[in-house]
Amino acid sequence: MNSIITSSQNNLIKETIKLKQKKYRLKENAFLVEGFHLVEEAHVSGVLKQVFYLENNPFTDINAFQVTETVMKKLSDLTSPPGIIGVCLILEKTTLTDKILLMDNVQDPGNIGTLIRSAVAFGFKTVLAENSVDFYNEKVIRSSQGAIFKLSLINANLTDFIKENQDYLYLATDLNAERSLSELSINNKNKIALILGNEGQGVSETILTLVKTRIKIKMEDMESLNVAVAGSIIMYDINRRSEK
Amino acid sequence: MNSIITSSQNNLIKETIKLKQKKYRLKENAFLVEGFHLVEEAHVSGVLKQVFYLENNPFTDINAFQVTETVMKKLSDLTSPPGIIGVCLILEKTTLTDKILLMDNVQDPGNIGTLIRSAVAFGFKTVLAENSVDFYNEKVIRSSQGAIFKLSLINANLTDFIKENQDYLYLATDLNAERSLSELSINNKNKIALILGNEGQGVSETILTLVKTRIKIKMEDMESLNVAVAGSIIMYDINRRSEK
Structure with a gap:
């Protein structure tokens, strides 16, 4: 039986807390998810590496540590800490799907998470970003509602990417565009890349x-x-x- | 020339700060907007009653008070207070447009503000809400990007409203619905009411x-x-x- 970790000074806890910062997530190739629903999605996706729980751990095949409420509070980003937190591996995926989403300097984590959720819903299963908020930011993960586990997330230089991948039809949103979305003709043969920009500047x-x-x-x-x-x-x- | 208000204990400032709370907004029929862009939108809409500014007041036809940075910080909801804050009147509008949006227990202020912004963009110029976050909550106003001044916002009992207004075609979102949006047939004669629900329960x-x-x-x-x-x-x- 596991003993309970009672101190935030415990080395494993100290290392795990560091994952709240982007630079450590990049260094360790890992990130945190909070709450049963997201931990379960991570588990199903095969990226769940470790869990910290208060009372119950339903993931018996995973390396698990029971912690006190005080320790859970330190691990959590929420004002009401969850019963379980998972450490997930960041898997590098480089496969490009036929419909992709490019984010150029999108800054609000809620917007990125919501876009990732919609991207999965509408079959844009590759998302590339430059100068945008980190995909593994806790607010991005929360607002994505588990969608981050269902697509490829890639940090890239978008200029290079576009130059090197000319088989996509690139669509950029532009408030001054002459053409509206409903006037755009697309067909099933098009590989489509949608480009979205910064909240203020586009x-x-x-x-x-x-x-x-x-x-x-x-x-x-x-x-x-x-x-x-x-x-x-x-x-x-x-x-x-494209379904028609 | 106006003298500068230097104390947060000034009676006018104390009364104005109360508008950050819903019950005082309802009592006084007034709310606050922050920053030049929103104050200007309020001015154009004819609901701007008073401004508090740090250095410049471009709204010379409005009752204006210069305040110190300390006072501005108390009035503001932001970590970096703006150069100007406006007090706006809540005007009761009861006109119903042909396309309306009903919100049943929507709880996130960002979601409500974003929906109001989209409602104006797509011609749903009446929004009714029940058990939802106050329309004049500062986060709702910010995320609406000035759209709150361009439509009718009504608090209502939705059950009564639906029973009393049977000339609308009511559409409710439902994850278990048999029909998808693209299968829905609508025509130009329909008066349409879209009903959205709570973030978790629908x-x-x-x-x-x-x-x-x-x-x-x-x-x-x-x-x-x-x-x-x-x-x-x-x-x-x-x-x-409906444009076709």
Whole structure:
């Protein structure tokens, strides 16, 4: 039977707490997920390496450590700590799907998590990012609702990527675009890459110059939409049309 | 020339700070907006009653008070307080547009603000809410990006509203619906009411039993979408199709 870890000064706990910082996540190739639902998704995906729990550990095939509430609070990012926290491995995936999402300087973790959730829902199962919030940030993971385990997440130089992968039809959102989403014609043969930009500035000029097709979403009486909403609408619409 | 208010104990400041709480907003029929962009939108909409500013006040026709940084920090909800804060009147609007959005127990202020932004963009210019976060919550206002000034916001008992307004085609989102959004047929004659529910539980059973048409958004490999994303996709799609 395991003994309970009661001190936050325990070496394993100290090392695990470090995973709250991006640089340690990169160094250790690991990240934390909180709560039964996400830990279970990690387990199903085969990336769950370790768990810390208060009372019950349903994952008996995983290296598990019982901890006190005080220790759980230190491990957690939440004001009400969960009953279980998992350490997950970051697996490098490089496979590119036929529909991909590119994020250029997206800064809000809630937006990135929501976009990852929508990307999985609409078949954009590769997400590439540059200058954006870390995929494994705790708020990104929470708002992705487990979707991070269902697609390839890649950090990349988008300029290089676009230049090297010219078999995709690149669509960049641009509030000044002449063409609206509903005027865009796509067919089932197109490999599609949707590019979304920063919440305030949109897609950068550097990227826009590389892209022929710029689209906007037709709106009444509003200048712009939330980036997660805009991206999700476009992914929904492309998915809907490519099914026909 | 105005003198500068230097103390948070000043009566006007004390009264204004109270507007950060919902009960005082309801009592005074007023709310706060932060930053030049939102204050300007309020001014254009004719609801700006008073401003508090640090150095410059561009709204010379409005009752204005210069304050110190310390006072501004007390008035503000942000970690970096803005240069200007406006007090706005809550105007009761009861006009119903042909496309309306109903929110049943939506709890995240970011979701409500984002939905209000999308509602304005897609012509759903009346939003009714029950058991949801206050429309004039500072986070709702921020994420609405000024959209709150461009539509009617109404607190209502949704059950009564639906019973009394049977000229609308009510659409409720339901993960177990048989029909998907793309299978839904709508025409230009329909007055449409979209009903969205709580982030975790969806639309309540009480409301669902009143509604004939339940729809879901077709997804791959994901159980649900963020409610602001789902609502925005449906509003986009209805707007797109009713234009044809």
